[in-house]
Amino acid sequence: MERIGIGEVSRRTGLGVHTIRLYEDEGFFLGAIERDGLGRRTYDPDDVDWLEKVALLREADMPVARIAEYARLARAGASDAERLAVLVGHRQRLADDLELTRRRLALMDEKIDRYRAHLEQGGSGPPWREVVRARASAPGP
Amino acid sequence: MERIGIGEVSRRTGLGVHTIRLYEDEGFFLGAIERDGLGRRTYDPDDVDWLEKVALLREADMPVARIAEYARLARAGASDAERLAVLVGHRQRLADDLELTRRRLALMDEKIDRYRAHLEQGGSGPPWREVVRARASAPGP
DNA sequence: CTAGGTGCTCGACCGCGGTCGAGCACAAGG
DNA sequence: CCTTGTGCTCGACCGCGGTCGAGCACCTAG
Numbered sequence: 001m002e003r004i005g006i007g008e009v010s011r012r013t014g015l016g017v018h019t020i021r022l023y024e025d026e027g028f029f030l031g032a033i034e035r036d037g038l039g040r041r042t043y044d045p046d047d048v049d050w051l052e053k054v055a056l057l058r059e060a061d062m063p064v065a066r067i068a069e070y071a072r073l074a075r076a077g078a079s080d081a082e083r084l085a086v087l088v089g090h091r092q093r094l095a096d097d098l099e100l101t102r103r104r105l106a107l108m109d110e111k112i113d114r115y116r117a118h119l120e121q122g123g124s125g126p127p128w129r130e131v132v133r134a135r136a137s138a139p140g141p
Numbered sequence: 142m143e144r145i146g147i148g149e150v151s152r153r154t155g156l157g158v159h160t161i162r163l164y165e166d167e168g169f170f171l172g173a174i175e176r177d178g179l180g181r182r183t184y185d186p187d188d189v190d191w192l193e194k195v196a197l198l199r200e201a202d203m204p205v206a207r208i209a210e211y212a213r214l215a216r217a218g219a220s221d222a223e224r225l226a227v228l229v230g231h232r233q234r235l236a237d238d239l240e241l242t243r244r245r246l247a248l249m250d251e252k253i254d255r256y257r258a259h260l261e262q263g264g265s266g267p268p269w270r271e272v273v274r275a276r277a278s279a280p281g282p
Numbered sequence: 283c284t285a286g287g288t289g290c291t292c293g294a295c296c297g298c299g300g301t302c303g304a305g306c307a308c309a310a311g312g
Numbered sequence: 313c314c315t316t317g318t319g320c321t322c323g324a325c326c327g328c329g330g331t332c333g334a335g336c337a338c339c340t341a342g
Binding site: 056057061088090091094095098102105107108109111112 | 201202236246
């Protein structure tokens with residue numbers, strides 16, 4: 001087993017060294033990361049494989065705490081169902097996000113359509129221009 | 142024109158008073174909010190109408206800075222196209238978000254499918270169990 | 283001896299959008 | 313007089329996930 005340094009892990013995974021250390025603090029790894037005689041972290045290729053897996057979960061926007069939980073279950077030898085549930089739980093969150101974004105998009109489309117309709121109907125400006133004018137012509141005390 | 146206090150605005154819009162003051166600092170309003178003799182903000186119904194509109198933009202997740210820009214354009218009497226562009230720009234961002242979330246969802250689905258396939262194929266655990274076992278049976282120094 | 287490379291810890295800072303509390307001022311009403 | 317209600321400012325704090333820098337230790341090559 002070759003043992004590699006954090007810089008090499010960074011190069012292989014594309015993660016910054018600060019981030020890798022952070023992930024360790026958050027409990028992402030399956031076991032404790034060993035140190036060499038100088039106190040430097042040393043990783044083996046399995047660590048890197050695992051790290052790439054959890055980094056992929058991050059790319060899927062799984063929250064750090066969720067990933068930590070996932071790793072904790074793996075460490076503790078929890079049932080398959082429990083681990084799977086974490087993945088499925090996040091999938092659900094993404095599905096909800098998708099729906100939320102859809103609604104927001106619909107909202108913007110509605111606003112934009114109204115705006116355009118207003119302009120085409122000969123509106124010389126948005127519905128607020130009058131308000132701005134009123135303020136301009138009647139400045140406060 | 143009735144002038145109402147910030148508490149009443151809060152009640153009408155559902156926004157917290159802190160938030161309303163924050164929005165003022167961010168430049169959301171079309172004009173300066175007047176104060177009464179005691180230094181308290183007073184709003185008229187037009188302010189509330191406008192505030193409800195920008196709050197709707199927030200519900201569509203438009204960033205505060207973008208809304209501020211939108212308001213600035215309205216104040217400055219910018220062209221319709223400019224104002225519309227802000228809305229359309231945000232619409233685009235939402236469309237991008239939607240696509241991103243779709244990709245993340247696909248990623249999770251793939252992971253989950255793989256996991257399930259692995260279990261059905263008689264795997265007694267996830268592909269990493271071996272790694273965990275190896276660590277457990279050969280604990281470090 | 284010095285420079286360069288690798289790594290360490292600790293703590294600050296970033297964006298984002300609130301959210302809260304302390305400590306104050308003032309008015310109305312019992 | 314004292315309470316209650318309303319509001320003010322200023323600055324701290326939250327979650328989230330990094331990202332960075334300072335100051336240090338140590339090895340190796342020239």
